[in-house]
Amino acid sequence: MTYLAQIVFVLVLAGAAFILSKRIKRIKGNIQLGKPLATDGHSSERLKNMLLIALGQKKMFKKIIPAFLHLLIYVGFLVINLEVLEFILDGILGTHRLFAPYLGGFYNVLMNVFEFLAVAVLFSCVAFLIRRNLLRVKRFYAEEMTSWPTLDANLILVIEIVLMVAILTMNATDQLLQVRDEHYTATGSLFFSSFLMPLFENMSTGTLIVVERFAWWFHIVGILGFAVYVTYSKHLHIFLAFPNTYYAHLKAKGEMTNMDSVTNEVNMMLGIQTDQNTAPAEVGRFGAKDVNDLSWLNIMNAYSCTECGRCTSECPANQTGKKLSPRKIMMDTRDRAEEVGKSLASGGKGLEDGKSLLGDYVTNEEINACTSCNACVEACPVNINPLEIILEMRRYVAMEESGSPASWNSMFQNIETSFAPWKFAPTDRFNWSQELKEESSS
Amino acid sequence: MSEIKIPVMADKAAAGETPEILFWVGCAGSFDERYKSVTKAFIKILNKVDVSFAVLGPEEACTGDPARRAGNEFLFQMQAVANIQVMNGYNVKKVVTACPHCFNTIKNEYPALGGNYEVIHHATFLQQLINEGKVSLKGGGEFKGKKITYHDSCYLGRANNIYEAPREVLEALDAELVEMKRCRTKGFCCGAGGAQMFKDAEKGNKEVNIERTEEALQTGADTIAVACPFCMTMMSDGVKNKEKENTVKVKDLAELIAEAEGL
CATH class of the missing domain: 1.20.950 (Fumarate Reductase Cytochrome B subunit)
Structure with a gap:
């Protein structure tokens, strides 16, 4: 017995x-x-x-x-x-x-x-x-x-x-x-x-x-x-929570990760010689449309999320009624990774199922509402970073789809042509110095 | 008063001089009507303490911050690499700026592209001047007994952990510093970061800057101190929206110091 x-x-x-x-x-x-x-x-x-x-x-x-x-x-x-x-x-x-x-x-x-x-x-x-x-x-x-x-x-x-x-x-x-x-x-x-x-x-x-x-x-x-x-x-x-806090970025919260693939192209365009004469690594997609465009840390972040909502309760966009919720970004990322993993395990199409994180889970309206204020990152008890995912998606929208909001496209144009985000003549940039000299001599 | 000096890097270089500090003015500091007075106030302070500095003048260009935050990495890097070439060309070692966004970008993001400088925000710079006794404020001046509240800029605060320097500057004014409910690490954004400055807000039930302005007004402060051009715009708009512009002023740290100094 x-x-x-x-x-x-x-x-x-x-x-x-x-x-x-x-x-x-x-x-x-x-x-x-x-x-x-x-x-x-x-x-x-x-x-x-x-x-x-x-x-x-x-x-x-x-x-x-x-x-x-x-x-x-x-x-x-x-x-x-x-x-x-x-x-x-x-x-x-x-x-x-x-x-x-x-x-x-x-x-x-x-x-x-x-x-x-x-x-x-x-x-x-x-x-x-x-x-x-x-x-x-x-x-x-x-x-x-x-x-x-x-x-x-x-x-x-x-x-x-x-x-x-x-x-x-x-x-x-x-x-x-x-x-x-x-x-x-x-x-x-x-x-x-x-x-x-x-x-x-x-x-x-x-x-x-x-x-x-x-x-x-x-x-x-x-x-x-x-x-x-x-x-x-x-x-x-x-x-x-343990690997998540271990691998969390140590850099200043304000720093966005540099896209080295872009640096190669920029250097070539500007004719700048670099030490690396290697051919640019094969450029995949710019920014993130789906989970495989994110880093493994982003996805581990998503699996570490216990949906406490401290991020969302501190988010200025969310607190003023916008669609964005950093917690939802993390939940969507995990749900999409689960969906892809499940499909792959059963011999399905995986990432090629015609769906994607941005579009089917997260909308442009959500990512466009972010002020990049880092309140969500600061609030997370286990150092999850929803902001990085949001900004990676913005990169995809801007560089792969040219789908940024019209006023952002104008801002881009202003920077390109006037070297300032507003439409001012670059020659007027230093006018303030003349003004100041006149003001202080009068 | 002796004539105000606004040295330009190109002239200094031509004369074979290397100024100790590059004052990075930023686009708002150069073009925005309101923020130009911050630039001017800061120049007056620089003149008064007689520090070796210069500006880039017409050679300065957008750091690329709003482009990068809006997703346009190409444009950001084009701007960054061009700016770095200019700064490295002048052998710049130390940069001071009155814009937390320029500060964050040059300090944290230019190194990956070959731009390595000691970068200081003007809040920290002013704090150092006060600590060193180079700016000795007349105690009991026009700010004595007045209530000032400080609005944390996200790009100074959470992004770079600078919370105390601006507060120490304000305390030197001998004013009463009153905190908003959400301050320091919990500081509530003005609504303009992440390139929001350059587009309308997404659909919601309130503007972020109104929410924040209400919180600032609840402190009963006569002055809302800011340290960022975007915060300046958002908070000023908020105060106007609440029809309080006659009683409550939105001022940058440099302006307050210059005023207290009678500059």
Whole structure:
């Protein structure tokens, strides 16, 4: 009988691992649809960013209440995962509370810490559900927050609550069993689950065993299932926040990446000799029309987005009623990468499906509304950069389609002919000096 | 007062001199009626502190910033490479400008195209002058007791992490500096960046500059200080729209310093 449980457990574990590895491979492939990017060393600075921003949650604390609630869930997630290790080993070996004999009295301390965190996670998830659904915090309600993103957010919170309830139920029934049957490993008193014991103490030992086992299986299968679910949801930030903050640009936020392919042509046009006598690399498309024109970092940014909407709530265009929402730009980028990846995996047309990120997902009206103010970049707790994607799309529109707004085309023309964005005669550029001399001598 | 000097690079080079600083005026500083007075105020300050500087004059051209932000990388690079050739030709080492967009472009984006200079925005330059005691403001002057609010330019603030220099300049005026609800890293854009200056806003329910002006007016400040030509236009338009132009002034840092100095 115990062997049967072990076999079932190993099969469940293997099944979850198989699906997970396939999903990870797919997401990795989708991210690699993007163009290569030189991530130029500076590893200590990058590490520091990752430790401060991802591990240390530095940017989360710009909004103190959600930051605190989130911190509880985050610490709970990190620490309770230690217990998952015991769950997995118990499942494979057919043991029960494998670590208890080795840790002695410390096991009790550890279990009480886990229970405290489980309760903290529960509390935070309930608070988050209230913020989302009852207080209706504004940034959770926007055009891009359609049925799936809304359901996804609530599902994650509900799943976490249910998983925590399972842990506490398991500990409560286990404590009762420890009294009735000496074969059960003694854990010592567990503070929080003790409050649940009255619910179960009138049950027969047989029923208690069933409830305890059910809670154990529910928790571990639930966690494995949740791990698979995460790869389909916005919740991937729990892993991707780390590489995302590590690889985020270190340069000043105001700097746009130079297009070297254009530099080659400009130098040739102006007859400037360069050190590189190599033929210009094959120029693909200027700017970005689809996900493969973006960098892999842009796409990883998209997979790291947990749709918190801090970017959108700071965006001056969005806050004054324009169509642009930086969060939507990230969601669209991820959805398009998923669509292309899915198509490629089933032998479909992939990028050649007649659709594209710009056009089918993002409109010109959205990208034209951006003031490039960097508020979205500043606001993102995990250093996602929606602005770069917007500006890459503008490059495509301007250089491949000549489709910029008419007044921008006039501005381009003014710069070309008068060397200023306004239509002034270049010979008048220095008139102010004469004016100043006259004013100050009078 | 001795005659104001506006040295031009070409003349200096012809005389075999290499001025320490190139004052990059920018297109708004050269052509925009309102922003020309910022250029003039800054020139007066440069004259007063007797620093070795020159301007490019007719040789200056748009940095290409609005073209690049609007997506026209070709045009940007054409402008950039031409400007870099001119500046490198004069062996320019240090550039000061009163435009955060020119500042950002020359400082951060010209190096990739062969233009490497020490670039300073005039807010930082003014702060240095004050710290060095070269501009010693008459305490208790005309700004004493007046409320000034500072509007962060995105291209100085978030783009380049310059938040304190402009505030220190204002504090030197002995005025009361009052902050808007959204300031520093959370500063709300004036609405003109990213080449928005050169087109109508997309459809929405409010203009960005109106939203920002309302916030500035809520502080009760008599003066809205700015450090960017685009912010200057947007905030001035906002104040006019709210019919407050008689009571609330929009002023650049250089203008305020020049006024306090009686220049």
